[in-house]
Amino acid sequence: MEKVFIVGIGATKVREHWNLSLRDLMVKSAxxxxxxxxxxxxxxxxxxIGNMSSGYLQGQEHxxxxxxxxxxxxxxxxxxxxxxxxxxxxxxxxxxxxxxSGLYDCVMALGVEKMTDAIxxxxxxxxxxxxxxxxxxxTGASFVALNALIYRAYIKxxxxxxxxxxLFAVHDHKYAVNNPYAQYxxxxxxxxxxxxxLIADPIHLLECAPIGDGSAAIILCNERFLEKKVSDQEGVxxxxxxxxxxxxxxxxxxxxxxxxxxxxxxxxxxxxMARIEPKDVNVVEVHDAFTILGVISLEDLGFAERGSGWEIxxxxxxxxxxxxxxxxxxxxxxxxxxxxATGIYQIFDIVTQLRGEAGKNQVDNAEIGLAQNxxxxxxxxxxxxxxxxx
Amino acid sequence: MAxxxxxxxxxxxxxxxxxxxxxxCNDCGKVFYPSRRFCPRCGSGNVNKxxxxxxxxxxxxxxxRNAPTEFKSFEPYILALxxxxxxxxxxxxxxxxxxxxxxxxxxxxxVFRKYKEQGRDGVIEYGIxxxxxx
Numbered sequence: 001m002e003k004v005f006i007v008g009i010g011a012t013k014v015r016e017h018w019n020l021s022l023r024d025l026m027v028k029s030a031x032x033x034x035x036x037x038x039x040x041x042x043x044x045x046x047x048x049i050g051n052m053s054s055g056y057l058q059g060q061e062h063x064x065x066x067x068x069x070x071x072x073x074x075x076x077x078x079x080x081x082x083x084x085x086x087x088x089x090x091x092x093x094x095x096x097x098x099x100x101s102g103l104y105d106c107v108m109a110l111g112v113e114k115m116t117d118a119i120x121x122x123x124x125x126x127x128x129x130x131x132x133x134x135x136x137x138x139t140g141a142s143f144v145a146l147n148a149l150i151y152r153a154y155i156k157x158x159x160x161x162x163x164x165x166x167l168f169a170v171h172d173h174k175y176a177v178n179n180p181y182a183q184y185x186x187x188x189x190x191x192x193x194x195x196x197x198l199i200a201d202p203i204h205l206l207e208c209a210p211i212g213d214g215s216a217a218i219i220l221c222n223e224r225f226l227e228k229k230v231s232d233q234e235g236v237x238x239x240x241x242x243x244x245x246x247x248x249x250x251x252x253x254x255x256x257x258x259x260x261x262x263x264x265x266x267x268x269x270x271x272x273m274a275r276i277e278p279k280d281v282n283v284v285e286v287h288d289a290f291t292i293l294g295v296i297s298l299e300d301l302g303f304a305e306r307g308s309g310w311e312i313x314x315x316x317x318x319x320x321x322x323x324x325x326x327x328x329x330x331x332x333x334x335x336x337x338x339x340x341a342t343g344i345y346q347i348f349d350i351v352t353q354l355r356g357e358a359g360k361n362q363v364d365n366a367e368i369g370l371a372q373n374x375x376x377x378x379x380x381x382x383x384x385x386x387x388x389x390x
Numbered sequence: 391m392a393x394x395x396x397x398x399x400x401x402x403x404x405x406x407x408x409x410x411x412x413x414x415c416n417d418c419g420k421v422f423y424p425s426r427r428f429c430p431r432c433g434s435g436n437v438n439k440x441x442x443x444x445x446x447x448x449x450x451x452x453x454x455r456n457a458p459t460e461f462k463s464f465e466p467y468i469l470a471l472x473x474x475x476x477x478x479x480x481x482x483x484x485x486x487x488x489x490x491x492x493x494x495x496x497x498x499x500x501v502f503r504k505y506k507e508q509g510r511d512g513v514i515e516y517g518i519x520x521x522x523x524x
Contacts, residue, residue, distance in 0.1 A: 119459075120456065121456070121457065121458060121459040121462050122459050124456060124457065124458045124459070125458035125459045125460065128458055133394065134403055135423075135424060135481070136481055137458070138505060138515070138517065139469060139481050139482055139483055139505070139517070140454065140457060140458065140460075140461040140464065140467060140469065140483055140505065140506070141454075141469055141481060142454055142456065142457060142458055144454075144456070145452045145454050145469050148452035149450045149451075149452055149469075149471050152450040152451070152452070152494070153449075153450055156450075156494070197455070198453070198455055199455055199456050200452045200453065200454050200455065200456070200469075201452050201453040201455075202452075203452075248430050248431075250481070251471065251481070252423070252471055252479040252480055252481045253422055253430040253431075253479070255431065257450075
């Protein structure tokens with residue numbers, strides 16, 4: 001297996017991009033990543049595009065050929081990769097496999113979602129397609145509602161106060177302030193979260209990741225390409241492991257709701273493949289589409305005991321300077337969650353930290369970072385572990 | 391709009407949906423809904439079809455206040471994860487109940503009700519909802 005390196009990253013801000021289309025967003029992040037790597041666009045042999053809902057929300061599929069055309073490199077291998085909210089991570093995983101296999105020396109993983117042209121209830125319809133249409137979406141379930149059931153199960157099992165879980169949103173907002181790419185660059189208080197409207201009881205509006213547009217892109221290559229074609233040999237990141245695992249798609253078929261089994265499976269394989277343990281990770285991005293998912297993920301990734309994910313949030317262990325700095329660029333809640341692009345934004349944020357380019361949010365001497373991207377209610381989880389090598 | 395508006399599409403699912411046709415795994419013992427060829431837990435193909443009991447209790451519930459477009463006019467409504475008397479679990483709406491009445495552990499029973507309409511000129515989609523049991 002070839003070693004895989006990240007040599008370029010690019011992203012648009014996450015926001016309501018009224019002036020930018022789906023294709024504009026893709027082209028913009030792609031060019032930024034290509035320039036960041038200092039390579040030619042013709043060097044790219046394949047593109048993997050993470051996207052969930054372009055068909056439903058934009059009436060546009062066939063994103064591979066669309067981007068290849070608008071980037072002026074038609075002929076390149078390119079296609080869309082879909083795994084609901086985990087599409088970005090899944091696209092990165094495919095890009096990793098393409099280089100690791102030795103087939104391509106340089107590829108791009110790109111994530112994109114254009115959500116804000118649609119009204120909220122249509123976005124709600126789009127997102128529930130992450131679950132079983134016939135037996136879950138049919139019931140009128142929303143994606144928030146499914147996470148609300150997980151929330152209830154967690155509270156009942158561990159007797160936790162909701163305020164202790166909702167604190168995750170406050171955490172994310174604090175760090176988004178210093179992230180120029182973040183959708184919401186302002187702090188919020190726990191009272192704001194608890195007083196915001198209910199979306200699906202007990203989940204409040206400010207416990208949910210927002211709707212937004214965005215695209216991010218990553219350039220991956222093998223060692224030969226790195227030495228021959230990349231002029232800047234500083235800040236080179238190696239992908240130590242990339243693992244995707246699935247779980248039973250719907251909650252009602254599972255035996256437990258308070259843990260995402262796919263996170264446990266994917267992360268234990270990823271730690272093993274990277275030859276590290278959870279304690280070796282310096283910075284982590286967890287998929288907190290809802291506050292409860294952030295808390296549960298800290299447990300499933302091995303950073304907290306079962307039932308105590310909320311405690312390490314409250315005790316400041318996930319702050320910069322804490323034991324396991326988490327979502328240091330704002331996470332899904334405040335950096336934003338353009339669904340199919342999120343997994344790529346997470347890699348973008350981890351690389352920013354490992355390169356020492358995180359500004360006021362810099363984690364000192366960050367060497368190893370982990371990103372956890374979740375599709376649906378844990379039906380897919382992708383774990384990527386990165387390390388600064390130069 | 392997604393292409394969920396189709397008559398054959400709901401016709402195909404009629405038995406599993408209207409009769410609560412589930413499955414039971416002869417290897418690991420899991421009872422599940424709907425019926426299918428392989429057990430979702432252990433993967434075994436040694437499964438039998440079983441008509442599920444129409445009574446059970448609420449495990450967890452939520453009130454949906456921001457619904458998908460097709461359900462917008464029903465807001466707010468209660469969605470519950472229900473455990474049937476033989477252990478099978480099913481996701482369904484509650485009906486004939488006020489928002490304040492619902493609680494975890496509440497005994498419920500299945501009723502045949504309307505879920506949604508396929509637009510103004512389309513067919514009406516029915517399914518099983520649950521109501522409080524005396």
